[in-house]
Amino acid sequence: MPHRNAPLTETGRLRLARCIVEGGLTLRLAAERFQVSPTTAQRWADRYRTLGEIGMADRSSRPHHSPRRTPTRTERRIIKVRVLRRWGPARIAHLLGLVPSTVHRVLTRFGLARLTHLDRATGAVIRRYERDRPGELVHVDIKKLGNIPHGGGHKTLGRQAGRKNRANAGYSYIHTAVDDHSRLAYSEILADEKKETAAGFWQRAHAFFTSCEITVERVLTDNGARYKSHAWRDTLATAAIAHKRTRPYRPQTNGKVERLNPTLLDEWAYARPYRSEQERRDAFPSWLHSYNHHRGHTALAGKPPTSRVPNLTGQYT
Numbered sequence: 628m629p630h631r632n633a634p635l636t637e638t639g640r641l642r643l644a645r646c647i648v649e650g651g652l653t654l655r656l657a658a659e660r661f662q663v664s665p666t667t668a669q670r671w672a673d674r675y676r677t678l679g680e681i682g683m684a685d686r687s688s689r690p691h692h693s694p695r696r697t698p699t700r701t702e703r704r705i706i707k708v709r710v711l712r713r714w715g716p717a718r719i720a721h722l723l724g725l726v727p728s729t730v731h732r733v734l735t736r737f738g739l740a741r742l743t744h745l746d747r748a749t750g751a752v753i754r755r756y757e758r759d760r761p762g763e764l765v766h767v768d769i770k771k772l773g774n775i776p777h778g779g780g781h782k783t784l785g786r787q788a789g790r791k792n793r794a795n796a797g798y799s800y801i802h803t804a805v806d807d808h809s810r811l812a813y814s815e816i817l818a819d820e821k822k823e824t825a826a827g828f829w830q831r832a833h834a835f836f837t838s839c840e841i842t843v844e845r846v847l848t849d850n851g852a853r854y855k856s857h858a859w860r861d862t863l864a865t866a867a868i869a870h871k872r873t874r875p876y877r878p879q880t881n882g883k884v885e886r887l888n889p890t891l892l893d894e895w896a897y898a899r900p901y902r903s904e905q906e907r908r909d910a911f912p913s914w915l916h917s918y919n920h921h922r923g924h925t926a927l928a929g930k931p932p933t934s935r936v937p938n939l940t941g942q943y944t
Contacts, residue, residue: 634662640683643668644675697733705733713750715742757808761936762841764807766884767848769820772799772896775904804832805884809935810924812887814915816908822856829862839936845869847881
């Protein structure tokens with residue numbers, strides 16, 4: 628495909644070549660008429676004489692010979708290590724005595740999937756899915772988080788003083804529910820992960836999604852005891868919501884909420900050196916609102932989750 632400033636298209640090349648070959652125009656006059664160099668005019672005229680009209684098409688700029696290309700034997704070794712060990716370019720390069728950029732080019736040339744797209748245990752390409760409408764599936768999970776002692780932890784006081792100050796600080800449990808289609812999230816910081824606490828959280832999360840005009844149909848959780856309890860089962864049954872559980876030892880099945888957990892830690896929990904647990908908790912509602920209403924999501928083409936929830940109250944605030 629010609630670049631935007633190319634003086635000749637395929638049709639223009641054909642007219643130029645015919646003027647020279649069939650019309651008898653000199654190279655210099657033809658070059659002046661079509662605003663190109665005599666060398667360019669000569670090239671298209673020669674191609675027309677040799678190949679005819681099909682010679683006016685663009686050709687690949689790839690060289691006929693690449694004497695410095697990575698040897699085939701080395702390429703095979705790179706591919707073998709990648710397939711068997713599922714290593715990245717840096718580790719493969721260290722093993723084989725190569726440069727990481729060379730390994731990366733070989734992997735790209737042969738279309739090998741990125742490690743982030745593979746299941747590390749089996750090497751199979753991860754099949755990503757997305758539900759068709761809000762509420763069709765909601766992911767639920769709990770993240771355990773160490774509390775910040777009064778006066779701050781090691782990020783504020785230094786590692787030695789922070790370690791002493793952290794004694795008996797305890798833990799918090801972040802219960803989170805994420806809609807599969809929109810990635811709209813509801814989250815609370817609670818004192819434990821007991822069955823009564825989990826059931827109470829879901830009642831409030833369900834009320835939140837209902838207020839957003841989202842009808843929850845199914846809920847996906849891991850196989851924790853709290854999600855196998857009668858309290859959890861009865862809470863969902865009362866609202867006519869189906870309960871699905873992930874396969875054992877396969878947390879990626881609950882990937883939407885599992886991916887939100889590190890984002891939550893990076894952008895809120897560890898985003899700055901808080902001086903107390905209460906200070907960090909006070910910042911949580913603001914961060915969650917920003918995540919739902921303003922923060923661009925890569926899976927949503929850079930738009931926030933609320934962009935997929937029509938008529939949501941406060942969507943544009």
